[in-house]
Amino acid sequence: MKASQMYINTLRDVPKEAEIDSHILLLRSGMIKKMVSGVYNYMPLGLKVLKKIEDIIREELDKVGCEEILCSALQPKELWVESGRWAKYGPELMRLKDRHDSEFCLGPTHEEVFTSIVKDYVRSYKDLPLTLYQIQTKYRDEMRPRFGLMRGREFIMKDAYSFDKDEDGLNKTYDLMYKAYSNIFDRLGLNYTVVLADTGAIGGSLSHQFMALSNIGESVIIYNDNYAADQEKAESLPEIEHSLEDLGEIEEVYTPNISTIDELSSFLNVPKKKIVKALVLKNYQTKEIFVCLLRGDRELNRIKLVNFLGANEFDIDFASDEDIEKINSNKGYTGPLELNHVRIFADKEVPSIKNSIVGSNKSDYHLKNVNFGRDYTCEVLDLRLAVKGDKDIVKGEPLNEERGIEVGQIFKLGTKYSGSMKANYIGIDGKEKPIIMGCYGIGVSRTLQAIVEQNHDERGIIFPSNLAPYLYAIVPVKYKDEMKDLSDQIYSLLESKSLSTILDDRDKSIGQKASDMELLGVPYIIIVGRDAKEGKVEFKDRYNNTTEIISKEELLKRIK
RNA sequence: CGGAAAAUAGUUCAGUUUGGUAGAGCGCCUGGUUUGGGACCAGGAUGUCGCAGGUUCAAAUCCUGCUUUUCCGACCA
Numbered sequence: 001m002k003a004s005q006m007y008i009n010t011l012r013d014v015p016k017e018a019e020i021d022s023h024i025l026l027l028r029s030g031m032i033k034k035m036v037s038g039v040y041n042y043m044p045l046g047l048k049v050l051k052k053i054e055d056i057i058r059e060e061l062d063k064v065g066c067e068e069i070l071c072s073a074l075q076p077k078e079l080w081v082e083s084g085r086w087a088k089y090g091p092e093l094m095r096l097k098d099r100h101d102s103e104f105c106l107g108p109t110h111e112e113v114f115t116s117i118v119k120d121y122v123r124s125y126k127d128l129p130l131t132l133y134q135i136q137t138k139y140r141d142e143m144r145p146r147f148g149l150m151r152g153r154e155f156i157m158k159d160a161y162s163f164d165k166d167e168d169g170l171n172k173t174y175d176l177m178y179k180a181y182s183n184i185f186d187r188l189g190l191n192y193t194v195v196l197a198d199t200g201a202i203g204g205s206l207s208h209q210f211m212a213l214s215n216i217g218e219s220v221i222i223y224n225d226n227y228a229a230d231q232e233k234a235e236s237l238p239e240i241e242h243s244l245e246d247l248g249e250i251e252e253v254y255t256p257n258i259s260t261i262d263e264l265s266s267f268l269n270v271p272k273k274k275i276v277k278a279l280v281l282k283n284y285q286t287k288e289i290f291v292c293l294l295r296g297d298r299e300l301n302r303i304k305l306v307n308f309l310g311a312n313e314f315d316i317d318f319a320s321d322e323d324i325e326k327i328n329s330n331k332g333y334t335g336p337l338e339l340n341h342v343r344i345f346a347d348k349e350v351p352s353i354k355n356s357i358v359g360s361n362k363s364d365y366h367l368k369n370v371n372f373g374r375d376y377t378c379e380v381l382d383l384r385l386a387v388k389g390d391k392d393i394v395k396g397e398p399l400n401e402e403r404g405i406e407v408g409q410i411f412k413l414g415t416k417y418s419g420s421m422k423a424n425y426i427g428i429d430g431k432e433k434p435i436i437m438g439c440y441g442i443g444v445s446r447t448l449q450a451i452v453e454q455n456h457d458e459r460g461i462i463f464p465s466n467l468a469p470y471l472y473a474i475v476p477v478k479y480k481d482e483m484k485d486l487s488d489q490i491y492s493l494l495e496s497k498s499l500s501t502i503l504d505d506r507d508k509s510i511g512q513k514a515s516d517m518e519l520l521g522v523p524y525i526i527i528v529g530r531d532a533k534e535g536k537v538e539f540k541d542r543y544n545n546t547t548e549i550i551s552k553e554e555l556l557k558r559i560k
Numbered sequence: 561c562g563g564a565a566a567a568u569a570g571u572u573c574a575g576u577u578u579g580g581u582a583g584a585g586c587g588c589c590u591g592g593u594u595u596g597g598g599a600c601c602a603g604g605a606u607g608u609c610g611c612a613g614g615u616u617c618a619a620a621u622c623c624u625g626c627u628u629u630u631c632c633g634a635c636c637a
């Protein structure tokens with residue numbers, strides 16, 4: 001295509017809304033344009049790339065027997081009430097009313113819709129298995145939209161839902177989808193890793209996330225050769241203290257205005273590992289209050305607590321100062337002894353801490369030599385956030401930490417939706433059974449940004465050749481005389497081979513034209529300049545950052 | 561939703577402290593000179609200074625309220 005006819009809206013300045021490279025480049029290249037916070041319009045070049053990503057996804061899913069449909073983003077409240085998620089999903093669900101005051105939501109995901117479609121269709125085990133998917137715009141009223149397409153309030157997602165007659169079938173489908181996802185992300189050229197994941201609001205028994213590795217990623221991956229999980233999910237071996245220390249008598253120590261672990265550790269000159277941290281949390285739905293005990297140097301993994309309680313994630317939060325007083329404690333001085341009306345949980349590491357320091361529940365005092373079992377006891381479970389340096393639960397080897405962008409996630413749902421929505425089938429034994437489901441998402445627009453994040457340099461985007469909006473750009477230094485002739489020749493040759501090409505015929509300086517093509521992510525740039533008389537051009541390869549002067553014939557050989 | 565910052569031309573920003581004619585670079589238009597990395601010269605167009613109130617002879621500037629945006633935390637594809 002000729003550049004003079006194209007929408008090429010490149011920006012020289014960095015738009016002030018953007019912070020990270022991929023966001024800046026997507027805006028500067030004119031691929032996307034923001035409408036309001038977290039909502040973007042896709043401009044021609046951006047849409048081209050997006051479509052290429054979508055096509056790869058379609059090809060790989062179709063290959064494993066999925067079929068594409070397209071559902072409405074607008075969903076009636078009734079479906080969500082049926083699955084129980086109208087109440088459970090929280091403020092992130094974009095809710096709206098029509099003129100009759102009927103309630104709707106804009107779908108953040110489509111388990112309900114797909115389940116209701118399939119429930120109408122499937123009568124017998126002979127109709128199963130079945131996997132349907134769609135590529136569609138989703139909505140989520142994010143608290144904080146961020147980083148452009150990375151976390152928008154509107155985003156494009158591929159969501160697939162599988163329907164099987166039994167666990168065995170689900171396992172097979174899940175494995176197929178796992179493989180299809182690997183093929184997709186391989187073909188997209190992403191540097192990614194697959195991790196075990198929490199099932200979150202969607203629910204289910206097993207889940208993997210596909211993470212594009214990047215230091216701007218919002219997820220933390222805990223991994224080594226034996227184990228890889230999202231930090232929310234990650235388990236590690238508890239560090240058990242094997243000390244021969246004798247148990248001391250409980251002693252009160254005066255610790256005025258010392259309410260954090262850091263202060264306490266230096267004030268008493270004891271390692272943080274000797275201190276038991278007590279966090280007071282509340283389920284704001286049920287008004288229940290919990291105290292979580294952790295070793296002083298550890299962080300609480302709230303997801304683990306939420307999952308154990310079977311609560312809604314957004315209902316669990318730190319308790320207020322008044323709540324803390326209600327359980328007979330004092331902010332900054334909470335400890336496991338003499339608490340009222342509260343469930344206490346200890347992380348697995350806590351019982352082995354000998355002669356620990358704990359809060360006394362009254363201001364300005366802590367207790368020394370407090371021992372689990374002798375002085376108090378409570379439910380023990382895995383509550384701590386796994387971090388780098390912990391030992392994995394498979395072979396006990398040290399774990400690493402890395403950041404990742406979550407581009408895909410697959411879930412074994414089981415009967416979570418088919419159960420509540422009564423999506424049943426008649427089995428071979430004539431009995432009615434719930435369909436066994438799986439669901440599989442890919443954040444398509446986010447993936448676009450992840451690709452940009454992983455494929456750029458200081459000059460611009462360097463798209464993989466199968467994703468580039470255009471593979472070649474012909475940039476005449478001046479679009480006239482022999483430069484024009486040679487450019488036109490090369491252009492029609494490339495076009496005749498169906499190689500996507502931009503001919504930059506704009507009346508702009510060479511610097512501007514070349515910079516634009518580099519910014520847009522065109523991998524091969526052919527500059528037609530002073531050597532045009534001899535039929536030679538400059539061939540620039542953005543992948544290995546080389547430029548060569550070659551003849552037209554040599555060029556044709558290269559492009560095959 | 562907590563904490564912080566910001567909102568002025570298409571865009572990036574100055575001007576606000578100390579109230580008094582609306583500014584610059586880039587971009588855009590016209591003409592010319594240029595043409596190997598966002599070139600130069602001359603001329604030109606472009607504003608609800610986020611919105612609404614208030615103070616004042618006078619408000620981009622001071623006061624109040626609101627809205628929007630960005631960043632940091634808590635949430636997720």
